[in-house]
Amino acid sequence: MRVKNSPTIVDVARAAGVSKSLVSLAIRNDRGVSEATRNRILEVADEIGYRSNHWARSLVAGRTNLIGVLLNELGNPHNTDIVEAIEDVAVEDGMGVVVSHGRRDPGTLAERLQAMRRLGLDGFVIVSAHVPGKELEAAARQAPTVVIANPYELPDNVSQVRNDDAAGARQAVEHLLARGHKGIGFLAASESRTTRVRAEAYEDVMDAHGLASHVWWNPASVLAERPSAVFASNDRAAVRLLGSAADAGLRMPDDLAIVGYDDTELASLVRPKLTTVAQPRAEMGRRAMEILLSGGVERVVVEPSLVVRGSA
């Protein structure tokens, strides 16, 4: 599986009858090469199928012009939308993006990040809360690193862009209260810090209204207790609950009102469509890239907003 020998700069030089330095200059549009010469060189290069070797170029440049994006998992639309926003900005700035992912597993994530580090990328965007703190720290020592998530451990040298989970959760619960619900529970999707913050904000609001809180970890427990409404820590959990509740013969939102979090595609695919809290994903991706390109360390919090649909 050896790569077919691609033509190099010296092949072009030979074919065009010039020195290889001149080819290099012509290809990079360096002025100081006559119009005619440049055109001839470019033509020859094209003819023999020359394609500059990114690795060699990076080696001398000391930078790769490539950003590494590490995802918690592929196939999570909340994450992948963020990736697209990152890429938009990167491409505008003439940088490439390589994507990797770790299947929600800290060990795999660490491994993938290390592989990216070996590539000597110019920056890292981590769209996951599960990368070990020491790995983040090591990555940030090598190149600007920003996390788009809210991990338990966030070393001082790494930047962060996250949404205000407490504010989002409050909007969700207050919406439910405004609709007259009193028996409102919380469905936790995981033990992540994000879930915890959302749960605590939920409890605070309930407390403030003199109402009792209930946190469940799976749809079955929810159905066993039959609250009048549930705030789920993300859309996926909300949709699972929606399904289980439907299976149990409940009608949403009358028998059970449900609010999710993230506003993924899923939310408008199911019936009733999900009322959910939307994170400004495009903005988050954009901010992350801005921080990366600035080279400094920043912590940014953006505001989520409630999207009311049929489920609550």
Added chain:
Amino acid sequence: MRVKNSPTIVDVARAAGVSKSLVSLAIRNDRGVSEATRNRILEVADEIGYRSNHWARSLVAGRTNLIGVLLNELGNPHNTDIVEAIEDVAVEDGMGVVVSHGRRDPGTLAERLQAMRRLGLDGFVIVSAHVPGKELEAAARQAPTVVIANPYELPDNVSQVRNDDAAGARQAVEHLLARGHKGIGFLAASESRTTRVRAEAYEDVMDAHGLASHVWWNPASVLAERPSAVFASNDRAAVRLLGSAADAGLRMPDDLAIVGYDDTELASLVRPKLTTVAQPRAEMGRRAMEILLSGGVERVVVEPSLVVRGSA
């Protein structure tokens, strides 16, 4: 945003008091380096945070040990499951994977493939039917290339792994016929070859049973005609139809039976759960990697299977 100067092999050599060649040998576990020396070198390397430069290594090796995976779009679970299977095999073989995607747009896909080509990757797996034939051809000239999809144009030098869409479609339609449906329509999700093949197989089966065929392009047209059952060209289209039908007050599967294709996560998230045709994604990813590593050009067709759930 210049990368902080990472320690190189010569830094290690200096710190350990040996030549840089020796460091190189020690690091690659080349025998011919005394146990004691190797350990000392490795220790020093670890101490000063040495990390080998993938680019430099590739430059001299003439290969990158990296496979490029190009996706039609991120966030399509059918695609991303395939990617995971590819990665499993790649990691087993000591190769890395870089992922890129093109948002379903041929121009963007072509651009991304070109960027990957500049990285001099050792092979390409294209999980998309929308990459222009000439781009595939150029990629395959450079390194082994296999498409996991069924594009209209497939150059002779590129390999392919795909499922038997006609067989899958036949299973779907025959299932519907077995359930007693006669007025069965087809909901097309796009103008891709895959959709066309599925549509034609559907028509053939209907023909064979002396029944009329109807192809629609959106849920609204389906509902205007009220067939008794619909075979949708993929899960997403099926779920959209499910939603629209529910909005129109229909009960599935009694008022309308629906069958999808792909068996994505979506299929078991909605209610009723979707009856759908499953592609052996793990096998497809594995086969693609095997072909890549063998270096030859092959065309492989795998068998899909019907998964019966609640929607039909």
Added chain:
DNA sequence: CTGAAAGCGCTTACAG
């Protein structure tokens, strides 16, 4: 067991 030298494909001063 260990070191000096050449070279991977490119760019960057430095002379002409």
Added chain:
DNA sequence: CTGAAAGCGCTTACAG
């Protein structure tokens, strides 16, 4: 406007 030389970080023969 153009060429010869050095060097990016590494590996690979080739001598000792």
